[in-house]
Amino acid sequence: MLSRNLRFLSRRYSQGVTFRTTETSPSQQNENQIGLFYTVNNDVCKQLFGHGGLPKSYMKQTKTFTETSLMVRLPALDIINCIKATDFDKPVIRYMLYGEIGAGKSLTLAHLLHYAYEDGYLIVHVPWVSEWLRRVPRHKEMSNSPTHEGLVDLPLDGAAWLLHFKMQNQVLLKKGNLKISKEYVWSKREQTPEGAPLAELIEHGITRVKYACDVIDALISEIKILSNSKQCKTFVAIDGFNTFFYPLTRLSTPTKKKVTPEEVTLTKSFMELTKNDWVNGVIILTADQLGVSQDHQESHLPKYLLYKKGFEHIDPFVPVEVGRYSEREFMSCASYYRDRLWLRGPRETEGELKLASACNPYKFMELCAPL
Amino acid sequence: MYLIFCHKSVILNKLIKMSLFIRNYKPGVAYNAQILWRFNSTTAETVKQGEDEEEFRVLDILHKKGKLQKRVNRRADIQPDRSEKMPTDQNWGNVWPGPRSFHPSSVPLPIRQGYVPKGQAPPGKKANAELMKIPNFLHLTPPVVKSQCEALKKFCTSWPKLLNSEEAIEKNYPMEIISSDYCHASPTIRNPLARIVTLRVKLSNLKLDSRARDKFLRLVGDKYDEKTDLVTLTADRCPVRKQNMDYVNYLLTACYHESWTVEDWETDKCLEDMEYYDFDLNPSKKNLVNWYLMSNNEDNNLNDEQVKNFDVSKIPNGVEYKSAVSELFNEGESDLALNKYDTSVRKLLGLPEKKIAN
Amino acid sequence: MSNFRYKVGPIAKCVFQTQSPRSNLWCTLMQYRFYPRPTSFPDYFQNPIFRKEDQAKLIESNELTKLAALPVKPPAAYETSSVYHDPLVSKLINHVMKMGNKKLARNLVEKAFENIKRIQIERYHLATTPEEKAKVVLNPKDILHKAVENSKPLLQLLPIKRGGITYQVPGPITEKRSLFLAIKWLLEATNDKERTIHFPEQFAWELLDAANNTGKVVKRKQDIHRQCEANRAYAHYRWQ
Structure with a gap:
């Protein structure tokens, strides 16, 4: 028994490959820490990713490993570097993360969210666009939009997102510096006056689900005004942005007519947000093959996934590729899995797994599961 | 003799009884094994004795024995084959001047032709029906062909000296017409595939400006190969090759002139x-x-x-x-x-x- | 319980297996490929030796030259020389497979292993003292081996007819049959599950229970043993 414990300990130290780093602040990380894992605080984790943001398979892993740790990788460091070097008086710069399925785009986005949180940005984060447009249970709560003619509203999704927004930006909203610039009249008895704090607008949207999408519209215009007037710096992160440009959604009206993304109010709101007519912010988007149907998943390159319309909408943008693991990253990941008791076996397994998974992070995780 | 006759009758009786028994044998009925055994042994003994005493007469319905004596009369004065006497430096064109069925004694080659099961050698050339059926080209050996070409040369002019490279040929003769001829080992010379005509021309040889080129490419569609810059027009809709050739020429002219004419709706071209x-x-x-x-x-x-x-x-x-x-x-x-x-x-x-x- | 063991000794000697290491015993059982139907290879073809350690043994004992001259069947797709090859796991996947759907069978078994691993890691983290932590088995293959071992019956009941009455007589059991029964009982127990629970989860629970000497399968094995003990008197009917 004791010998077994010793075996575990000795295994940990005799790996020869360090995989952890104590530098937990993303703004302080640099190239020395590429391939190393850093742990995110549990409270921060719950605050940022309470309503989504991390992939489901990853959430299962966090439960098994009893900690949330992310690997420091080159694309994330690249973008952080660029953000630090940007001039915030110029219009917002858009970054597009792209890569194969399972390369780590969503987790890179999570890393950047952590950085934004530490740096005090106002975070606007859409965890997964397909959730709204393509994950449709038997009957999706849809309603015709009251303000925009002929467009469709998703009230429950809108309210859920507002809750998510509130949780992520608790600290900034509590400070109370952010005030809205004009009055919004919702109905005869409900209105939000000028100069009220942003939190009140959000509360209204959460309680009155009917007006959730209109509240989102108002919120986005307010955020733009606030950023332009330098009252707060904004960090926009949208995962699966190419789903907005795919010709079909899985939604259909009660008359069985298929709905295109352009007819959904949420699409319009986030199109407004991703235009580069405001300053003092950063926009990070991901183009994911899994966001569209199987027939259109031929290539993972951004221009193919975004279609001409999407490309022109966010042109000029900085494309950042999220690739597979390098040698060092792979060994580091394997050591981490061994440490967390997820992988076991003799040394030759790593060579075999490297070939079987082709260094794709998701495949590697899947292959280690039964071992 | 009398004894033998008696024996025979005994044998016959027993045989008849045995055959009756065999015919009327019913399985499942209990036969006395001892009696049957006795039957068997006696009949076997008597049959053997009968063979020793008399020769068995062989039946001869077709009278083969008489026919064996007949002799076949063959000619005694057959000459050896002509192929044995042929000198090796002869002019083969004189021996086989024109197309002719195979004649084994005139051909000094040890040819074997025909399918046989494994292990055997194919049949030789003498009296080989297959060799005689198939068409042979013994009248078109290379020396004969060469002499024919020499004879034709006085009717031909020489190849133009300046057309000595591919580029020169392409520059002077940009259009290529391709058609095939077919030959059969059968009475007919017709083949429906012989009517197909293909025209190939490089797009750079046609004088088109950018708008006309775009229109031409849209008219021609996938008959244009981008890598080799060739437009390939194939015609097989008419029964005669001449007609197809005319049609293909017409197609090229029509596309060319159409692409130069500007229509009203071309100004509506959008992004x-x-x-x-x-x-x-x-x-x-x-x-x-x-x-x-x-x-x-x-x-x-x-x-x-x-x-x-x-x-x-x-x-x-x-x-x-x-x-x-x-x-x-x-x-x-x-x-x-x-x-x-x-x-x-x-x-x-x-x-x-x-x-x-x- | 110990009494029973000594009494049954002579009959079941052939069946008692020791705690031998994985590779030896299973190898000899599992590598024997016998097909009753005619296959594309005639009978004089040898079975392939695809594990590196077996090949090393052959080289040491100088038998490789003899085998190299004989015709050899090619190894099947699941017989790899990888580090993770386990003949018991292959056999299990074959038993789980239905209608030749090996992909699905392998997927289910792998998910079951993953579930076992997650449950065990949770238990490991909940255990407080190092002794307790050391007791928790984390490797799902070890759990599988232990479970199969614990659910293998040592005797079987043979129906023997004497004087018009069929008696259930305790008799010996071969290694192969005992292994087959163990795997069959495990799968039967898993398939008696609720509709909403998935096969891998239920299978994981069954394996963990069996490895712990509790659960339905071990109970079934113990029932068989009890019946054998009860029908001890009819044992001589085998040799009438």
């Missing part, structure tokens, strides 16, 4: 119809211009015409960006094109260079 990506006409330019003006805090009141005419070189790193975007759309997306786009955008927006893993 989606463009076959290549023009940066100035597309929204990308508008984005660039808007971004530039906004980053310099200038007012943005330009309309479409002014945007089109905006000089890209005024914007720092603008020309590089324009070429990168055009390449992305025209050449197709690839890692290289994306990298180029990436570097140009970073320069444009003033961001640091992309980090490469060491």
